[in-house]
Every structure is written in structure tokens, then in C-alpha cells.
Amino acid sequence: MNTSVLSLAGIEKVFPNGVRGLSPVDLTVEKGDFVTLIGPSGCGKSTLLKLIANLHTPSGGKMNWWGGNFGDVGRKGRRMAFVFQDATLMPWATIAKNVRLPLDLEKVDRATADKRALAALERVGLGHVTEHYPAQLSGGMKMRVSIARALVTEPDLLLMDEPFGALDEFTRNRLDEEMARLCYEDGLTTLFVTHALHEAAFLSSRVMVMAARPGRIHAQYEIDRSILRNEEFRLSDQFAGISRELAILLEDASRESMIQQEVRA
Amino acid sequence: MMSSRTFSLLAPVTLGIIILGIWEGVCRFWHIPPYLMPSPSAIWRALMLDGVALLHALLITLEITFAALIAAVVGGVLVAFLLVQSPLIERCLMPYVVIMQVTPIVAIAPLIIILIHNTPLALTACAALVAIFPVISNTLQGLRSVDPDLAAYFQMHKASRLQTLTRLRIPSALPMFMAGLRIATGLSLVGAIVAEFVAGTGGNSAGLAYQILQSGFQMDIPRMFAALFLITVAGLVLYTAAASLQRFALRHRS
Numbered sequence: 223m224n225t226s227v228l229s230l231a232g233i234e235k236v237f238p239n240g241v242r243g244l245s246p247v248d249l250t251v252e253k254g255d256f257v258t259l260i261g262p263s264g265c266g267k268s269t270l271l272k273l274i275a276n277l278h279t280p281s282g283g284k285m286n287w288w289g290g291n292f293g294d295v296g297r298k299g300r301r302m303a304f305v306f307q308d309a310t311l312m313p314w315a316t317i318a319k320n321v322r323l324p325l326d327l328e329k330v331d332r333a334t335a336d337k338r339a340l341a342a343l344e345r346v347g348l349g350h351v352t353e354h355y356p357a358q359l360s361g362g363m364k365m366r367v368s369i370a371r372a373l374v375t376e377p378d379l380l381l382m383d384e385p386f387g388a389l390d391e392f393t394r395n396r397l398d399e400e401m402a403r404l405c406y407e408d409g410l411t412t413l414f415v416t417h418a419l420h421e422a423a424f425l426s427s428r429v430m431v432m433a434a435r436p437g438r439i440h441a442q443y444e445i446d447r448s449i450l451r452n453e454e455f456r457l458s459d460q461f462a463g464i465s466r467e468l469a470i471l472l473e474d475a476s477r478e479s480m481i482q483q484e485v486r487a
Numbered sequence: 488m489m490s491s492r493t494f495s496l497l498a499p500v501t502l503g504i505i506i507l508g509i510w511e512g513v514c515r516f517w518h519i520p521p522y523l524m525p526s527p528s529a530i531w532r533a534l535m536l537d538g539v540a541l542l543h544a545l546l547i548t549l550e551i552t553f554a555a556l557i558a559a560v561v562g563g564v565l566v567a568f569l570l571v572q573s574p575l576i577e578r579c580l581m582p583y584v585v586i587m588q589v590t591p592i593v594a595i596a597p598l599i600i601i602l603i604h605n606t607p608l609a610l611t612a613c614a615a616l617v618a619i620f621p622v623i624s625n626t627l628q629g630l631r632s633v634d635p636d637l638a639a640y641f642q643m644h645k646a647s648r649l650q651t652l653t654r655l656r657i658p659s660a661l662p663m664f665m666a667g668l669r670i671a672t673g674l675s676l677v678g679a680i681v682a683e684f685v686a687g688t689g690g691n692s693a694g695l696a697y698q699i700l701q702s703g704f705q706m707d708i709p710r711m712f713a714a715l716f717l718i719t720v721a722g723l724v725l726y727t728a729a730a731s732l733q734r735f736a737l738r739h740r741s
């Protein structure tokens with residue numbers, strides 16, 4: 223019996239236009255993991271996440287969600303949530319309605335949905351803006367709403383595609399700390415995509431370094447789960463050490479992506 | 488300090504008063520006969536003298552305008568929903584929608600008036616034909632302007648077709664639809680008046696265009712201007728109403 227949250231074996235993606243998005247990728251995510259995908263632009267990070275969210279179909283390989291297929295995703299214990307690079311809110315709906323959306327789509331009754339939406343908003347510190355509209359919030363607040371919309375379904379796996387890429391350093395660090403709490407204290411399994419090395423070093427229990435052309439996993443790097451991910455850790459030598467080792471791996475991966483490109487040219 | 492809203496109202500009004508003053512002055516100073524160019528005061532007198540008849544005519548024109556607008560909106564939205572269903576339907580129908588748009592209404596109006604015996608109905612059909620195109624093309628574009636990430640989100644959460652339509656596509660289409668509605672409002676009035684000109688109907692169901700034609704035959708130029716004045720005012724009111732509705736419907740977005 224396979225108890226992994228996610229298991230990908232030899233997953234490939236060739237786009238209809240012939241572009242090789244991903245060459246065979248193997249990846250397992252266990253319960254409680256915080257796995258980060260990092261790599262140069264175009265290495266297939268978003269493609270991989272979309273395959274897992276079933277927004278793309280793979281051209282080859284085998285993929286399992288909680289040991290089963292995608293048809294069972296969404297049932298209790300197998301809920302998946304996705305946070306995009308942009309907050310992707312509905313501009314015509316209040317914050318409460320935006321957060322309630324996944325529950326509304328599941329036809330959860332109104333009173334329960336409202337209660338859970340408020341609880342999710344309070345969890346990200348936005349219990350006071352339920353009746354506001356997205357246009358009235360800052361970028362960081364909108365991103366928090368997007369996270370609340372993901373949390374409201376009580377997901378068993380959270381997929382995040384460069385969620386904080388558009389935010390300033392300060393806001394981003396605060397949100398990273400919140401994400402670390404969600405994963406390491408509340409046990410939320412997360413698959414996270416980022417461009418930012420320090421973010422990967424801060425958050426992950428495992429980092430998958432990817433290379434491009436074709437997209438593939440170049441190396442993986444484990445980080446001690448028991449570290450307390452707080453402001454102190456960010457300033458520690460340990461953090462600096464992890465960042466340096468990741469930087470070397472990433473440098474390697476980018477160089478290899480370049481070589482592949484030259485060979486092709 | 489004047490608010491920018493007051494200013495944007497006051498500035499054009501002031502300009503209008505200045506122009507009217509010059510116009511009045513020129514007419515009086517050179518004694519220009521009213522059948523060449525009536526002065527604003529002569530137009531005003533004509534309006535007061537014949538106000539009831541002219542307002543009655545305006546009401547008839549407005550009835551046709553509103554009926555045409557409703558027909559254009561309902562028909563245009565239905566056509567847009569039909570076109571968006573499948574690329575095949577769009578490829579089959581779109582050329583005809585375009586043909587309808589590029590054919591001048593003055594050219595087909597006589598045909599419609601012959602085909603439809605009920606005159607007000609024929610006029611409404613002509614005006615609706617003029618107004619329907621922006622509704623179709625804007626609603627169509629609106630239905631397509633769904634944020635792809637939001638669409639992916641709905642797909643991931645296994646939303647039904649109906650949920651995707653009511654919760655995503657229709658609200659996403661609203662801004663474009665409202666812009667189309669605003670254009671269609673103006674076009675309905677234009678269409679109604681053009682159709683009335685072509686029809687040249689008499690009797691007691693004659694709109695403002697007929698009054699203009701009639702005044703022209705009688706060389707009653709001030710009355711002609713008075714009718715024109717009423718059309719302009721009606722157009723302005725319609726435009727403002729449509730613009731307010733648009734602002735209201737989209738008040739929460741950006």
C-alpha cells in the first residue's frame with residue numbers, strides 16, 4: 223500500500239507544439255513534507271504543478287494522489303488546493319465570497335460556509351475585511367485572501383506556484399513565516415514553487431533543484447525538519463550555510479540548462 | 488476650490504451659453520431671416536408654441552428607442568451566448584453578423600417597412616438592427632475575457648458547466664457588456680430616428696423625425712431646430728443614464 227500524498231514516476235510532458243516541457247520526472251511527497259521546486263525560468267516548475275493539479279495531462283508516466291487516481295481527489299483526506307502567482311480573486315465579489323468560493327462550488331450550506339470562510343480569514347489575519355472588495359486591498363492582503371481561500375477547504379495538499387513573487391521583501395518574509403507555521407505546526411503538506419533561493423532555504427524540508435531544456439530534476443537537498451523557522455533562523459549561520467549549498471546546486475543546474483541549449487543550437 | 492466634478496459640468500455649460508449668446512447676437516445684428524438661420528430665442532419660441540406636439544412626438548420616438556434597445560440587448564446577448572458555445576457555430580454565424588453590421592440601415596429600412604406592416608414594429612426592428620451589433624460583439628468578447636487562472640481554479644474544483652457560467656463567465660463578461668450597452672443606447676435613438684425618416688410616417692403615431700421633415704416642407708426652420716434640440720437632449724439623457732448604470736454595475740471593480 224502506497225501511503226505517499228503524491229507519487230510521480232517517469233512523468234513527461236510534451237506540448238502539442240512539440241516543446242518538451244518535462245523529461246521524465248520522479249517525485250514523491252510524503253505527509254507533512256514541505257517540498258520546494260526551484261530552478262531557472264522555463265524549467266517546467268509550473269508545468270509540473272499543473273500536471274499535479276490535473277490542469278495538464280501527462281504525455282507519459284504514472285501519477286498517484288494518495289495512492290489513487292485524480293477522480294478521488296477532493297474527497298475527505300484527499301483535498302488539494304492551489305495558490306497561483308497572482309491572487310486570482312473574483313473582482314466582483316466580496317472577500318468573504320471569494321474565500322467561500324470552493325465551499326460554494328461543493329454546495330456546502332451557506333451558514334457553515336460563512337463560518338469557515340471567516341475562520342480561514344482570521345487565520346491569515348484578515349478577519350476584519352470580509353465585506354471589502356479585492357480592489358480595496360493591497361497586494362500582500364490579496365495574497366493572504368488567496369491563501370485563506372486555499373485553507374478554507376482544509377486541504378491535505380497545498381500547491382503554490384510562486385505565490386509571493388510579486389511582493390516586497392518584508393511582506394514576503396512575514397508570509398513565509400506564516401507558511402512555515404502552517405506546515406511545521408499544523409502539519410499542512412505543501413508543494414511550493416519559487417524563484418527565490420532564500421525562500422526555499424527558509425521554508426523547505428526538501429528542495430528539488432530543476433534544470434531546463436528539457437525540464438528535469440537536477441538534484442535534491444534535504445533540510446532538517448526540526449529547525450524552528452523563525453526570524454532567528456533567517457539570521458543564523460545554519461541558514462547561510464543552507465543558502466550557500468543551494469546556490470551552488472542552482473548554479474550547476476543553470477549551467478547545465480545553458481549547455482543543453484548550446485548543444486541544441 | 489471647485490470640485491473637479493462641478494468644474495467638468497460648469498465648463499461646457501459656460502461655453503454653451505457663450506456660443507448661444509454670440510449666435511443670438513449675430514442673428515439680431517445682421518437681421519438674418521429665421522428661414523436661413525433662426526436665433527436661439529426664435530427656436531425657444533417655437534418650442535414653447537408647439538411644445539405639446541413636439542413632446543408627444545419625442546415620446547413616440549423614445550418608445551421605439553426603448554423597445555429597440557430591449558430587443559437589441561436580449562437578442563444580442565442570446566446571439567453572443569449561442570456564438571460562444573462552439574467554434575463551429577461561430578464560424579457559421581459570424582459572417583452573417585458582420586454582413587448585418589456593414590449593411591447601412593437606410594438601405595434595408597424600406598425593405599423592412601414593406602415586410603412588416605405594423606409601422607412601429609417595423610421601426611423598432613430597424614433601430615434594433617442598428618443597436619444589436621455592439622451588444623453581440625462586446626458580450627462575446629466579455630464571455631471570452633475570463634481570467635485563465637480563475638478558469639483553471641474552477642476546473643480544478645470540479646465546477647459544473649452551470650456554476651462556471653453563472654459564477655465566472657457572466658460576471659467576467661459584465662464590464663464588456665456594459666460598455667456595449669452604452670453604445671447600443673445611443674445607437675437605438677439614432678436607429679429609431681433614421682428609420683422614421685425612411686418611413687416618413689404620418690398620422691398620430693409620428694415621431695420626431697416626421698416633425699423635422701414636416702417643418703422642413705413648411706419652411707418652419709425654428710420648429711425644425713426645436714425638434715433637433717429635443718433629440719439632442721434625449722440623446723444626452725440616455726447617454727448619461729447608460730453611463731451611470733455602467734458605473735453602478737462596476738462600482739466594486741478597480
Ligand SMILES: Nc1ncnc2c1ncn2[C@@H]1O[C@H](COP(=O)(O)OP(=O)(O)OP(=O)(O)O)[C@@H](O)[C@H]1O
Pocket residue numbers: 237238239241242243262263264265266267268269270417437
Ligand atoms: N501551454 C504550453 N504550450 C507550449 N509550451 C509551453 C506551454 N506551457 C509551458 N510551455 C513551455 O514549457 C516550458 C516550461 O514552462 P513552465 O511554465 O513550466 O516553466 P517555469 O519553470 O514555471 O518557468 P517560470 O519560472 O518562468 O515560471 C517552457 O519552455 C514553456 O515555454
Ligand SMILES: [Mg+2]
Pocket residue numbers: 267268269383
Ligand atoms: Mg512558472
